[in-house]
Amino acid sequence: MRLEKRHRQSAFALVLAPVGAVAFTMLVSALLVLWAGAPVTRTYGLLLQGGFGSVFALSETLTRAIPLILTGLAATVAFKARLFNIGAEGQLYAGALAAVAVGGLHSGTGFDQVPMPLLFALMMLAAALAGALLLLGPALMKQRLGVDEVVTTLLLNFIVLLLVSMMLDGPMKDPTAMGWPQSVALIGDLELSKLIAQTRVHSGLLWGAGLALGVWALMKYTVLGFDIRAVGANARAAAFAGVPVTRTVALVAMLSGALAGLAGAIEVAGRTGYVTLDMSPGYGYSGIVIAMLAALHPLGVVLASVFVAGVLVGADSMSRAIGVPTYIADVIVAASLISVLVATLLTQYRVRWK
């Protein structure tokens, strides 16, 4: 068996690919549901209803989608320039810590003179900067020394988590938390407003959507956007055409890290109110999946985030009702990613048996 490059991509294949990918995902998941001894259609129905079926379900899905949009954008921007940032998880935590350091640590001591809108801006800026600086090092090491950024960014995640752990037990420990490892709380005035009363969905959604639009416009309409795409597609040709490659990679790293850092700040300001060690169930890593599902399209990231969040939230409620383990959500997300990747491959290559 081998792959032959298709000289032309047929329109039929381009339509068939995503449809086939969805069908394959449903099939694989259905087999597992059957294995778990549950009725397939009812399981899917419950899952869909739990994720999207009511105002409450939808609000939970959107709440879950907010950090995914931001980490998805972080991965998208970096991958476009072929900077493989696997460290969004660490950058998210760094952003969350920075947000609380600015907006919570000194509550009532020194910052109460600062007007709230300014403090809010400072908090977001600090979070973005924390994420940005965290990725700048690996990016420069990649450009200057040829150090593989996959390794460095991945390993930095563990370092950052240990740092968070240290801070939560030390300087940023919440004295009122009865020994639970959590940070001091953010000033109440800095918290993001709720979009719908009685739900958890907050204005971080607008930040996510706005930043997605911004990244899309940056990629399409600006010189930097061209530089990023050119460096990612062919760095040698980009350099020949006069693109400052190292500077572009550094800027991409700052941008990607900043987006992931903002994910942390927005989670703190919109949902948790303080930093804990389990505030992200792997949002940084899910961002990679979402970026790939969206084929690195910034607006596609929003849709992919809502899809993944819906599956995760829906699986929770489905599991309570019918007893299929929530892991089915991970299977669905993973299977859909693999199917989309294979489907994309098949639009470009044909399989020859023998």
Add this chain to the structure above:
Amino acid sequence: MPDTVLKLHGITKRFGRLVANDDISLDLRRGEVLALLGENGAGKSTLVSILFGHYLADAGDITVFGQPLAPGDPKASLAAGIGMVHQHFTLADNLSVLDNVMMGSEPLWLAFTRKRAARRRLDEVARQFGLSVDADARVGSLSVGERQRVEILKALYRGARILILDEPTAVLTPQESEALFVVLAQMVAQGLSIIFISHKLAEVLRVSQRIAVLRGGKLVAQAQARGTTQAQLAQWMVGHAIDVPRRRPAPHAGQTVCELRGVSTAPARERLLEASLTLRSGEIVAIAGVSGNGQVALAELLSGTRAAIGGEVHFLGRPLPAEPSQLVAQGVARIPEDRHAVGVVGDLPVWENAVSERLRSTAFSRGFWVRRGAARAHAQHILSAFDVRGAGADAPARALSGGNMQKLILGRALLHPASTAVHTVTPRLIVAHQPTWGLDIGAVAYVQEQLIAARDAGAAVLLISDDLDEVLTLGDQVAVIHAGHLTDARPATAWTREAIGLAMAGAPAGMTQPVEVAA
């Protein structure tokens, strides 16, 4: 016919709507060199890939020594006695000649290798065909010509009776090519059969007994080499008569535009060593040499992608700017050697590639933002002025054929957007590295005409080429590069082919007497 060793019958291969091979039937006889002539994309590579089992034909069959050949199976082709020498060698540099020859023909499960027997067999094969080579030499230390010999030995060692050579002279000096032709003659005299793939007319007539011409996937002509002319072959290849650019000397050389004085670049695979060169307005300086002798360093130096570590480079009386965008802004037009890997970003649209060099100028951007309207208009202008066909402005650049891609790069380099015309509309200096490599005859003529036209309009042109014919046709002055050293540039008419060949091989410059060439 008893002496037919290979018979292709009705071979057809489609890629989507493209018919790469259309009902090709061809015989190869014992003891002959059959040249397979055609432009890029004519279907030569597809045909030999089918023959060697890399591709599966959609229709047709192959008979080797009277036996049908199992399709799509390289092992079957090898076993049937078909050997292939690729243009890019498939040798391990860090192993000896003997190891390379044995590699792949020894069973993997044996605990020991049968080196002694292998050495005996290699010696025997080498002697039989007059291919002397040191079996213990490390391949990395061999010259390109010797490596090619190892490739040929490897095929013969495996019992090849039919040898396919894919553009074998592309990497050789004229003397090495001549030596190869002698070896090939010896091989066919011993009863081997050879398929010789090329797009160079002169060498095809020189080396082969029979010539088959492919065009657009079809076999358009078969002829005996004797009695056929280059003009006739060219007409078959392209389908109509061709005006090949003739030597057209420069009216006069003007002022110095660019000057290299004792320039060296950092040690790398290729470097320059104390190279000096003067480029004048209205003059083409052609650099001949076997690729890999510093051409890349020279081209990159003047393209702004490599720095000098010693010596001086002056451009219009000032030090040469370091950044590609500054070079372009000051009137340096650059045509890189590898158009796919360096010339364009294949995944990005044609229009973005058309303005990529000048994107940072005020013509195409306003601060942070790209002036998409102006950029697209200029791209469209390039596409029509330079007759770029095959894909629109929004298609990815990799969809362009080689010739059209080169026209796009030419247009990008040569056509100033009106609003940034600082000094003149034509560039001051053109750095063209292998500008016609791999192009079809029509595109070659077009590119060469553009270079001549730019020279006549007053540009200084540096042409770096492996193709000696091109160097001698276009160059007003010719210099030779070897191991990073440049000879003095002399008028093209003052060089003989032999002298250039010797300088390419590193003989001391200054030998203009024709010297006897060892075959």
